[in-house]
Amino acid sequence: MAGDASGIPDLDQEKYDADEQVKIICLGDSAVGKSKLMERFLIDGYRPQQLSTYALTLYKYTTTIDSKAVLVDFWDTAGQERFQSMHPSYYHKAHACIMVFDVQRKITYKNLTNWYLELREYRPEIPCVVVANKIDADMKVTQRNFNFAKKQGLPLYFVSAADGTNVVKMFKETIKMAVSYKQNSSDFMDEVMRELENFELEPKKDLLETTEEELKAES
Ligand SMILES: Nc1nc2c(ncn2[C@@H]2O[C@H](COP(=O)(O)OP(=O)(O)OP(=O)(O)O)[C@@H](O)[C@H]2O)c(=O)[nH]1
Ligand SMILES: [Mg+2]
Numbered sequence: 001m002a003g004d005a006s007g008i009p010d011l012d013q014e015k016y017d018a019d020e021q022v023k024i025i026c027l028g029d030s031a032v033g034k035s036k037l038m039e040r041f042l043i044d045g046y047r048p049q050q051l052s053t054y055a056l057t058l059y060k061y062t063t064t065i066d067s068k069a070v071l072v073d074f075w076d077t078a079g080q081e082r083f084q085s086m087h088p089s090y091y092h093k094a095h096a097c098i099m100v101f102d103v104q105r106k107i108t109y110k111n112l113t114n115w116y117l118e119l120r121e122y123r124p125e126i127p128c129v130v131v132a133n134k135i136d137a138d139m140k141v142t143q144r145n146f147n148f149a150k151k152q153g154l155p156l157y158f159v160s161a162a163d164g165t166n167v168v169k170m171f172k173e174t175i176k177m178a179v180s181y182k183q184n185s186s187d188f189m190d191e192v193m194r195e196l197e198n199f200e201l202e203p204k205k206d207l208l209e210t211t212e213e214e215l216k217a218e219s
Contacts, residue, residue, distance in 0.1 A: 017069060018062065018069045018070060018071035019068040019069050019070065020065075020068055020069070020070045020071070020179055020182065020183075021070070021071045021072075021073070022070065022071075022072055022073070022095040022096070022175070022178040022179055022182055023072075023073045023075065023093055023094045023095055023178075024072060024073070024074050024075070024094065024095065024096045024097070024098060024174060024175070024178050025074075025075045025090060025091065025094045025096075025097050025098070026038070026074065026075065026076050026077070026097070026098045026099075026100065027086070027097060027098070027099045027100070027115045027118075027119060028099055028100035028101055028108065028111075028112075028115060028131075029101070029102070029105075029107070029108040029111050030078070031102070032100045032101055032102040032105075032108050032133055032134075033100060033102060033133040033134060033161045034076055034077075034098075034100050035057070035076055035078070036161035036162070037098075037100065037131070037133060037159065037161045037167060037171075038057075038059055038074055038076055039161070040161045040164055040167045041061075041167050041168060041171045042059055042061055042074075055077050055078055056075065056076070056077055056090075057075075057076045057077075057078070058073060058074070058075060058076075059073075059074040059076065060072070060073060060074075061074060063172075063175060065175070065176060065179055070175065070179055072175055072178070075090060075094070077090065085118055086118065088122060091119065091122035091123050092122075093193065094123055094126055095126055095127075095178035095179075095181050095182045096126055096127045096128065096129075096174050096175075096177050096178035096181060097119055097123070097126060097127070097128040097129070098128075098129055098131055098170070098171075098174055099112060099115055099116065099119070099128055099129065099130050099131065099154075100131045100133050101130070101131070101132060101133065102133055102134050103132050103133065103134050103135055103137070103138065103141040103158075104134055104137055104138070109146065109148070112130065112148050113148065116128070116148075116152065124187075125181075125185065125187055126178075126181055127174070127177035127178065127180075127181050128152075128154055129154060129155045129156075129157060129170065129173070129174050129177075130146070130148065130149040130152075130154050130155070130156045130157070131156075131157050131159055131170060132146060132156065132157065132158045132159065133159055133160065133161060134160060134161075134162070135158045135159065135160045135165060136160040136162045136163045136165070141158070142158045155173070157169070157170040182194070
């Protein structure tokens, strides 16, 4: 979307208006349905912003939590299997992670271990949810035990991007966790970032005024 007359892009204006801003990343093998899940959730206020034609899509979403305006940046990537791992900047300052596997392909479940290890290398404490996608293809899978989530103490959601089952619930709960993490995290770097964000510059003294006063004082 084009910027307004003052030349300030809309996205910056949104950032300015928000009380809180969080970044949520999405991990998982190729074709597990990461992008389809985002599209399903954002279908009403859908505004993808293609930062790179190659690997990264950034989705903006605004919502209200406890009467505060929250701006969510969802980060989605493509073709991850080609890289085996993500660039560190993908994890940088993320406040929550959605880790997706495809209930129809066992290997995508097995690979969660690798994704999780990498996530924890960069973001040891952020909330992470495990998402079993494509349950529309076989509802029986919801009876199966997917121990990875239980073992790691992570919430598990059975969802379908195709028919929408649990998609809104999963995203809304993840956003809440991200906001709560951002506000309460005891991670040192996060605390520094929080301080910097809340830091307001003192009104600058008019330089000319100062000079005149100083001149008077001197004379
Ligand atoms: N049956 C079914 N198919 C799905 C579902 N979600 C995604 N798909 C299909 O799975 C394929 C991959 O979905 P994407 O969302 O592109 O997967 P991705 O994880 O973003 O893949 P990359 O961008 O390559 O990392 C597409 O053909 C989708 O139509 C679902 O809930 N049910
Ligand atoms: Mg994708």
